[in-house]
Amino acid sequence: MHRTKVRVAVDALDANETIARANRDDFDRAGVAVVNMMSAPGAGKTTLLERAIQGAQRLRIGVLEGDVQGSLDADRIAHLHVPVTQLNTDPGFGGECHLDANMVRSALPEVPLSDIDLLVIENVGNLVCPAEFRVGEDARIMVASVAEGDDKPLKYPLMFRACELIIVNKVDLLPHLDVDLDRLVANVEAVNPTARILPCSAKTGEGVDAWREWLARLPERAAAPA
Amino acid sequence: MHRTKVRVAVDALDANETIARANRDDFDRAGVAVVNMMSAPGAGKTTLLERAIQGAQRLRIGVLEGDVQGSLDADRIAHLHVPVTQLNTDPGFGGECHLDANMVRSALPEVPLSDIDLLVIENVGNLVCPAEFRVGEDARIMVASVAEGDDKPLKYPLMFRACELIIVNKVDLLPHLDVDLDRLVANVEAVNPTARILPCSAKTGEGVDAWREWLARLPERAAAPA
Numbered sequence: 001m002h003r004t005k006v007r008v009a010v011d012a013l014d015a016n017e018t019i020a021r022a023n024r025d026d027f028d029r030a031g032v033a034v035v036n037m038m039s040a041p042g043a044g045k046t047t048l049l050e051r052a053i054q055g056a057q058r059l060r061i062g063v064l065e066g067d068v069q070g071s072l073d074a075d076r077i078a079h080l081h082v083p084v085t086q087l088n089t090d091p092g093f094g095g096e097c098h099l100d101a102n103m104v105r106s107a108l109p110e111v112p113l114s115d116i117d118l119l120v121i122e123n124v125g126n127l128v129c130p131a132e133f134r135v136g137e138d139a140r141i142m143v144a145s146v147a148e149g150d151d152k153p154l155k156y157p158l159m160f161r162a163c164e165l166i167i168v169n170k171v172d173l174l175p176h177l178d179v180d181l182d183r184l185v186a187n188v189e190a191v192n193p194t195a196r197i198l199p200c201s202a203k204t205g206e207g208v209d210a211w212r213e214w215l216a217r218l219p220e221r222a223a224a225p226a
Numbered sequence: 227m228h229r230t231k232v233r234v235a236v237d238a239l240d241a242n243e244t245i246a247r248a249n250r251d252d253f254d255r256a257g258v259a260v261v262n263m264m265s266a267p268g269a270g271k272t273t274l275l276e277r278a279i280q281g282a283q284r285l286r287i288g289v290l291e292g293d294v295q296g297s298l299d300a301d302r303i304a305h306l307h308v309p310v311t312q313l314n315t316d317p318g319f320g321g322e323c324h325l326d327a328n329m330v331r332s333a334l335p336e337v338p339l340s341d342i343d344l345l346v347i348e349n350v351g352n353l354v355c356p357a358e359f360r361v362g363e364d365a366r367i368m369v370a371s372v373a374e375g376d377d378k379p380l381k382y383p384l385m386f387r388a389c390e391l392i393i394v395n396k397v398d399l400l401p402h403l404d405v406d407l408d409r410l411v412a413n414v415e416a417v418n419p420t421a422r423i424l425p426c427s428a429k430t431g432e433g434v435d436a437w438r439e440w441l442a443r444l445p446e447r448a449a450a451p452a
Contacts, residue, residue: 040266040267040268040351041266041353041374041378041381041382042266042371042373042374042375042378043374067381068354068381068382068384069381069383070380070381072377072380072381095354095358095384096354097323097352097354097355124354125266125353125381125382126323126352126353126354127267127351127352128294128321128322128323128350128352129323132321145268145373147268147371147373147374147396147399148267148268148269148373149268151298152267152268154296154298155267155293155294155295155296155298155351156267156294156351157295158294158321170373172402173373173399173402173403176398176399176402177399178429203404
């Protein structure tokens with residue numbers, strides 16, 4: 001008796017990875033590069049994003065704001081006249097401490113992909129779980145405030161390991177802190193030897209141009225064959 | 227035909243609440259008051275705890291250190307010659323971003339309850355999930371660093387609402403920040419009108435005596451009938 005050969009699906013993905021790939025397909029079709037921006041609460045993600053938007057030349061930036069609740073950061077970004085979409089984890093998702101691919105997917109109908117070159121997804125402020133969920137992004141980056149101390153890479157290594165760019169922010173505060181920038185950099189390198197480390201101060205402007213350039217180059221890098 | 231009356235269990239608890247009550251019974255039997263100390267990463271929990279231990283008079287303090295991995299904070303506390311137990315969420319618990327009652331219960335055999343009056347549980351640095359899990363404590367408190375900005379109570383209201391004492395730490399940095407202490411206090415009061423708010427600087431010592439006194443009075447408050 002004839003029978004067809006049973007096809008075996010390989011490389012079975014977990015649900016998050018499956019949805020992240022679907023997001024990625026949508027981003028690729030629209031020609032939009034995507035960055036997943038993470039940090040502890042209050043490290044300065046939104047302010048750095050404001051600086052990047054204010055100095056963007058031809059790059060058309062859109063923002064997806066992840067928060068447990070409220071829209072404080074989205075309201076700030078909206079003042080800069082770029083498309084911004086608020087994604088709250090509280091009402092529909094049980095107050096989750098991170099974004100996952102499915103939450104991002106649920107927001108995509110409200111993101112005008114055809115009008116932007118770069119989508120910045122500002123994750124919920126948290127150094128643990130956001131690093132565990134890909135959302136379909138081209139790059140993962142984080143902001144570490146020097147005010148958090150120089151030991152954080154050793155305490156939250158998964159986050160520091162997951163990111164290709166680590167912005168060490170608020171360096172203007174260093175004279176007032178018992179924090180050793182060299183030790184912080186060494187601790188980052190101990191858990192992630194290949195990350196680019198960018199000292200920055202949204203207040204004084206130190207490092208802000210380099211941050212803008214990194215963002216501006218992402219669409220080209222994302223489009224290049226791996 | 228005779229049959230016994232079916233007894234209906236009321237007030238069914240979720241598993242975390244059941245285990246938290248079991249922890250609480252153990253703490254009560256040992257006469258130990260317990261505080262669950264929470265914050266974002268790098269807000270200064272461990273340093274404030276060091277200051278409290280250094281100034282403790284007759285109060286015998288023990289510490290349970292919650293971290294995703296590593297024992298940096300426990301090592302610091304151990305230098306002060308108080309009993310300290312490390313609880314890592316990484317190896318056994320999947321890298322969880324918070325402590326729950328079951329994790330605390332798993333650590334209790336290593337906590338010398340009969341030798342202490344007060345157990346301080348230092349939670350994982352995170353402003354979201356730790357607030358969702360009671361662990362059998364008498365009091366929940368948090369440390370908010372002014373360097374995190376004055377908007378955090380509005381973005382993470384559950385955490386600020388869950389705590390009866392909110393230490394506003396690193397106030398020595400205020401002259402160097404675009405942060406309004408009055409606005410921060412108003413935002414705390416907006417989400418938690420009954421919390422005690424204690425401005426503090428582990429660096430200059432401001433507020434540290436009041437913090438020690440609050441801790442010293444907890445065992446008596448915990449023993450008093452509700």
